[in-house]
Amino acid sequence: MSQTIQFPPDFLWGSATSAYQIEGSPLADGAGPSIWQRFCAVPGNMRDGDTGDIACDHYKRYKDDVALMAKLGLKAYRFSVSWSRILPQGRGAVNQAGLDFYGKLIDELLAHGIEPMVTLYHWDLPAALDDRGGWLNPDIADWFTDYARILFQAFDGRVKSWATLNEPWVVTDGGYMHGTLAPGHRNLHEAALASHNLMRAHGSAVKAYREIGRHQIGIVVNIEPKYPASQFQEDLDATRRADAYMNRQYLDPIFLGSYPPELKQMFGDAWPEWPAADFELIGQKLDFVGINYYTRSVVRNEPSNWPLKVAPVRQPQATYTETGWEVFPQGLTDTLTSFKQRYGDTPLYIMENGSAFYDPPNAENGRVHDPLRVDCLRKNMQALSNALAQGVNVRGYMVWSLLDNLEWSLGFSKRFGIIHVNFATQQRTLKDSAYLYADIVASNGACL
Numbered sequence: 008m009s010q011t012i013q014f015p016p017d018f019l020w021g022s023a024t025s026a027y028q029i030e031g032s033p034l035a036d037g038a039g040p041s042i043w044q045r046f047c048a049v050p051g052n053m054r055d056g057d058t059g060d061i062a063c064d065h066y067k068r069y070k071d072d073v074a075l076m077a078k079l080g081l082k083a084y085r086f087s088v089s090w091s092r093i094l095p096q097g098r099g100a101v102n103q104a105g106l107d108f109y110g111k112l113i114d115e116l117l118a119h120g121i122e123p124m125v126t127l128y129h130w131d132l133p134a135a136l137d138d139r140g141g142w143l144n145p146d147i148a149d150w151f152t153d154y155a156r157i158l159f160q161a162f163d164g165r166v167k168s169w170a171t172l173n174e175p176w177v178v179t180d181g182g183y184m185h186g187t188l189a190p191g192h193r194n195l196h197e198a199a200l201a202s203h204n205l206m207r208a209h210g211s212a213v214k215a216y217r218e219i220g221r222h223q224i225g226i227v228v229n230i231e232p233k234y235p236a237s238q239f240q241e242d243l244d245a246t247r248r249a250d251a252y253m254n255r256q257y258l259d260p261i262f263l264g265s266y267p268p269e270l271k272q273m274f275g276d277a278w279p280e281w282p283a284a285d286f287e288l289i290g291q292k293l294d295f296v297g298i299n300y301y302t303r304s305v306v307r308n309e310p311s312n313w314p315l316k317v318a319p320v321r322q323p324q325a326t327y328t329e330t331g332w333e334v335f336p337q338g339l340t341d342t343l344t345s346f347k348q349r350y351g352d353t354p355l356y357i358m359e360n361g362s363a364f365y366d367p368p369n370a371e372n373g374r375v376h377d378p379l380r381v382d383c384l385r386k387n388m389q390a391l392s393n394a395l396a397q398g399v400n401v402r403g404y405m406v407w408s409l410l411d412n413l414e415w416s417l418g419f420s421k422r423f424g425i426i427h428v429n430f431a432t433q434q435r436t437l438k439d440s441a442y443l444y445a446d447i448v449a450s451n452g453a454c455l
């Protein structure tokens with residue numbers, strides 16, 4: 008039954024993007040290449056051979072895009088900084104032109120009354136650091152912290168909300184376990200090491216922020232709640248393995264001081280005994296946690312599936328998005344209430360939530376009709392409100408995404424934007440979901 012939809016008076020409504028997915032001009036003004044530059048250059052890695060060379064051309068069109076955010080009445084905008092624009096070699100000499108771009112973007116946002124929320128790392132590692140082992144090299148915690156300090160010192164006076172990493176699980180699972188994302192490795196030992204080094208780097212950057220920062224810092228994790236396909240023990244165990252690997256692997260070490268025991272069972276000798284000092288670093292107190300929610304999965308035991316021995320079970324009556332994700336708004340409520348139950352009352356932001364559906368290629372009387380995305384947005388608003396009614400400390404919501412953009416190795420084939428982008432002309436057209444979201448923001452959800 009749907010309860011009354013209600014949001015706190017100061018609820019922060021915004022949208023989210025990431026550098027490589029929208030900016031284009033990846034090597035402009037002294038920037039160095041990232042691992043995504045390299046990954047896109049390998050034939051077969053990217054759907055239709057798409058790359059981030061132009062994407063949404065946001066590097067050049069950011070003023071127009073900020074004007075669109077203002078037209079929608081957004082209060083906040085979550086974006087990521089491209090590490091290799093700031094440090095073309097990943098460390099060492101700073102590229103002032105890179106800092107200047109983000110300074111101008113931040114000033115444009117502030118001039119429109121939009122709060123900038125900055126993600127330090129959204130997957131585009133400098134290629135020069137990958138040449139030194141990247142996330143496999145323990146020194147990366149220091150490299151990342153040096154990069155973070157540069158941004159804290161440059162922008163902390165104007166940026167009040169920092170996130171260290173976006174979705175460390177995806178970086179590890181896609182980039183090192185299955186090879187579907189940059190840098191394209193498929194190695195169990197590397198996956199474990201990269202994952203741990205990501206968390207060390209996260210903790211080190213938070214510690215550095217406490218020395219120079221004056222506002223708030225957190226991490227952004229993707230959470231996909233897991234539901235057993237049956238009550239048979241083998242499926243219950245499989246569900247626990249999947250939850251440990253995708254969800255608890257990142258929040259347990261931060262809040263509980265250790266990894267879920269299932270990881271050692273799954274990874275075997277690929278999962279070493281990590282030094283105790285690492286957990287002290289990883290467990291730095293956070294001001295918030297960002298949650299990215301898209302879907303759930305129903306899990307069964309599948310011994311043949313390396314290395315988790317689990318498999319998803321498709322739900323015949325459900326609606327699925329273009330990315331093959333079940334539309335399951337209850338999973339958003341369950342994710343939030345489960346977080347509160349396991350980890351406590353740390354403030355939360357929904358830093359990404361959205362859906363990829365096929366949109367008509369052309370506008371009709373000036374707007375693109377996206378009924379399935381509109382329906383999804385409405386249902387997720389209800390689910391979010393239900394979690395708030397149960398006392399979960401959610402402070403804001405960033406819709407993914409402001410613009411149709413490069414969906415990583417799926418290229419431009421999957422559209423998540425509430426604003427349609429014609430990638431041939433770079434024309435932006437508001438979708439019905441943009442108009443709905445503008446009403447939600449203006450009425451603080453009362454329009455629903």
Ligand SMILES: OC[C@H]1NNC[C@@H](O)[C@@H]1O
Pocket residue numbers: 025028174299359407413414415423
């Ligand atoms: O798959 C949709 C989004 N998920 N989270 C990370 C973003 O970069 C993706 O585009």
